[in-house]
């Protein structure tokens with residue numbers, strides 16, 4: 333083999349080896365999919381953690397909830413809680429209204445807190461695992477049920493309308 337040919341072979345081998353090394357060093361990372369994250373959050377959810385929360389009064393709770401709604405929920409759920417925002421359309425999200433008179437969660441603060449904590453594979457973030465404290469989740473859920481709904485539905489309870 334001529335010197336040139338030897339060099340050529342050495343060179344090809346080196347390239348091959350480094351490609352192999354790069355291949356071995358390559359880490360494959362598959363982030364958990366949405367369903368797995370929701371299931372994980374569901375396993376962590378403990379209703380009792382909400383039992384020890386204390387608020388000065390309902391006004392404080394609603395005020396904090398209002399701020400959280402504006403910063404964390406409004407893009408998707410809309411100022412009035414009706415969903416179907418431009419933000420949703422741009423992302424192909426189907427966001428249900430939180431202010432339907434017959435909303436199935438209207439009677440259950442715990443269901444709302446659970447959904448906010450756990451999220452949903454259809455695009456609802458799981459706030460309990462990343463983003464909001466138990467107190468913040470309580471406040472925003474309280475705000476939706478006790479302030480937003482009555483305000484939009486136009487009556488005291490928000491639950492009595494047909």
Ligand code: HEC
Pocket residue numbers: 400401404405406407408409425426427428429430437444447448451452454455456457459472473476
């Ligand atoms: C990125 C968009 C997005 C954000 C931000 C978001 N949501 Fe949602 N939300 C969704 C989608 C999509 C659904 C429908 C899937 C489902 O049923 O959970 C949903 C569903 C819900 C539901 C259940 C409604 C039902 O009738 O089943 C509640 C309650 C809710 N969101 C509250 C909130 C609150 C409170 C916040 C703010 C802390 C929030 N969401 C932030 C997208 C979002």
